[in-house]
Amino acid sequence: MPPKLPPHTADALFFCPSCSTWRRSFTNTNTTNLLRRAHQRRRPASTLAASSHPSPASPTVNGARNVPERFRELYAALQGVRDVAANHVNMSRLQLALRGLEGEKGxxxxxxxxxxxxxxxxxxxxxxxxxxxxxxxxxxxxxxxxxxxxxxxxxxxxxxxxxxxxxxxxxxxxxxxxxxxxxxxxxxxxxxxxxxxxxxxxxxxxxxxxxxxxxxxxxxxxxxxxxxxxxxxxxxxxxxxxxxxxxxxxxxxxxxxxxxxxxxxxxxxxxxxxxxxxxxxxxxxxxxxxxxxxxxxxxxxxxxxxxxxxxxxxxxxxxxxxxxxxxKDVAIDPAIKRLVDSTLDGAEKSIVSEEKRKVLALEANTVPEEVRMALHETVSAWAERAHTELRDSLDQGFASKPWRTLAWWKLFWHVDDVGMITSRILRRKWLPEAEKEVVWMGGKIHQAGLLNQETNSTNPIQNSTEFEISEEKSSTFSRNLWPTQIPDTRKQLTTSSVPSLHRFAQNLVMFSLSTTSLSSALSALVYVSTSTTSVYEAGTIATIGLFYSLRRQQKQWDAARGFWEREVREEGRQALKETENVLRSVIHEGGRGIETAPETEARQQIDRARQALSNVK
The missing domain is CATH 3.40.50 (Rossmann fold)
Structure with missing residues (x-):
């Protein structure tokens, strides 16, 4: 094959298909004028100079092109095809068809x-x-x-x-x-x-x-x-x-x-x-x-x-x-009509081929539904095991000896152990196995290719508000390769709920000790200051203060412990629910190629051009 022109030579040459003329972009004015005059003498009168043509991007039929009235609708329609389907139409043949319409007999x-x-x-x-x-x-x-x-x-x-x-x-x-x-x-x-x-x-x-x-x-x-x-x-x-x-x-x-x-x-x-x-x-x-x-x-x-x-x-x-x-006796030359028909057929065939190629690429980049169904079943089995683990493990944790040592009457010498014991329960009894399985399922999802493609957000997983997930929570999957609702919730409980419970226990113990001390001091003062008051009578005041403080501590501490147990269980169920929703959302929407919009406008313009061709009389 002969070598191509070097870049500097190719830029200096261009070809006008309408007049078949070689032109050079010389900087020498005399040479340029000489070539222009030679070209004008050589060109037939029916040929239009490329420099006099309006911009090809304009869909308006310019009167300077001398397009006959009966061809103007077809001419404008073909210009529309050139504008909206430039990637699919053969521009050389389309320009030839347009030129053939710029006169009664092209x-x-x-x-x-x-x-x-x-x-x-x-x-x-x-x-x-x-x-x-x-x-x-x-x-x-x-x-x-x-x-x-x-x-x-x-x-x-x-x-x-x-x-x-x-x-x-x-x-x-x-x-x-x-x-x-x-x-x-x-x-x-x-x-x-x-x-x-x-x-x-x-x-x-x-x-x-x-x-x-x-x-x-x-x-x-x-x-x-x-x-x-x-x-x-x-x-x-x-x-x-x-x-x-x-x-x-x-x-x-x-x-x-x-x-x-x-x-x-x-x-x-x-x-x-x-x-x-x-x-x-x-x-x-x-x-x-x-x-x-x-x-x-x-x-x-x-x-x-x-x-x-x-x-x-x-x-x-x-x-x-x-x-x-x-x-003879035809509205448009058969050769020009065949050219327009074949050009439109080629553009339409190119659109169909491109759409088929995109569909095949979309299918190739989409994870099969069989894989998604298998992963959905895996998530369902995990959710069942996780809820069972939450119930049984917390029951064991709240029935364990360390948690029993936090009874209200043992609180006086175990008050400093509240934070340690509750944190240990969260760490060891609050969904440890479920968290490990989530990491394993994240690996399975990544292996299936559900995290390799941009998701198509046009397909909702469910219409029910039960499956609505905030953008912040769903984005954690893409950042960490697996949902982090369980460790995040555990961290939140450890940093907010546990210190609050510990502080409340300290307040109860302090109140009981101070109330008992004040009532005992008042009882001693009454006994010393009043000679007629017996020891039993003065001790009644101290007994009332002690009874009130202990009763208050028992009632409020048992209520606080019960509230914390319910809170931990509820937060666990909520974390499992959010994790399951995120997993199902990724399985449903992940691994799908981006669906591109069909070439509707190009098809419509081609149909308009065909209709305009049939309307030529």
Missing amino acids: IVRVAVLGLDNTATTARLVRLLLADPLSEKAEWEDYLQTYRMESSRGLLIRYGEQTNLAVGNSLVPTISIPSRALKTGNLEILVSSLGARSISADQTIASDALLVPTIAIQSTSTGAHSFVRYPVHKSMVCGKGVNGLLAYTGLVGRVNPNTADSIRAAFELNVGEGATPEGNDGISFVDIERAETALDMFRESVQNATEYEKGWTGSGVQPLVDWISSPA
Whole structure:
């Protein structure tokens, strides 16, 4: 493959498909003006300069484009397709379709692509464009001797006068006074198609034959670049059985929807008689026989019979009819209509393929439902075991000897052990096994791939408020790989509830001691100050104070212990509930790919373009 242009050269060159002109961004003003004047002399009047075109992003039909009224709806719809479906539509073919609508009779481009034998291609083009009623023209000799092995192809346009000076155009262009070009409003692109360089395991674009690639060689460095040149119809020209085999290898890899726009012709001498026309748009021609018949008729009209026999038997006439047959009594040229149809079909097919690809990618990135169901069952079994553990372990903890040592009457010498004993119960009896299993389940969930993808928040796990989880709590899973409600709740109880209970026990003991001391002091004072008061009478006051303080301590401490036991159990149930909800939420929503929005607008715009095409009258 020839090397591409270097970046600095590629930036200085650009290609306008409408006028096939090579332009350079030179800084020299005189050189630029000279090239511009040469381009204006060379360009036909029907071609619009690229610099005069409005921005392609504008969906409005500009009057400067001279779009006929009956084409304006279709023109605007195709511009809308270009804007909303730029990633799916073939922009080269779409621009060609838009250009074909910028006039009552748009130019139809036909590519004649030679399979590794450009001499045969040029000879066939000469026969397709030759007028048997005229003398042999200069351009016919030019085509008979033309070779494209080292050139950029050849663009043939209609002109009142023959102009064989190719100049500095991107694609070498000549103008010839061919009646076939004028009648059919045609442009013929003659280029080569190196089918032998394409191996069987390589693929080509579905529209490769309708958007041929032209190699452009830099005059300064000799490097090559490539330009895509869209056409309405393509004819592949080959020679012999080898050319036919090469074509069958190519045509099997192109879009079948474009079959009406592609035809093949192969030079195959089958002797005298009519040359058969194969199926699937394949024709067999005898170029030498057609050239002989044409020369005989030009020598003398008396050879009309031989000409008719030789020309018909050569198989060239069906190709002439296919290329240059003018449209009759139709609203839009069939070639342009097929181009619009195939372009819209290609865009719609691209959208479908993209959506299928996204669906497959979504399915590949989504954890199977069987795995989710198995994990849900695991969570259910864990929740049952955890609630049983909470009940049984706390029952054992509150029935243990350390907790019994905190009875109200033992509080006087165990008051400093309240914090230690309660913290030990929380550490050893408050869901230790459930916490370990949560870590294990977090590993199982991570192993299943439920934490590897961004979750799709559009699918709620439940509609009930029972399963509502705050964003802060649900986010702990993603930070720690497993829910942390159990250790967080234990830490909260240890830092808030345990110190409160310890402080309350100290207050009760202090109140009992102070009340007993004051009542005893008052009893002694009464006994000393009053001689008539007996010891039993004075001791009554101390007894009342002692009884009141102990009764108060018993009542309030038992209530405090019962409240703390209920609080610990309730906080445990709440922690288990939140942990279960977080696990189920991650199992339900995790491991799902992001669902992208469908290409609704692009589909609607394509449908509008199809409707506008059917409305053309």
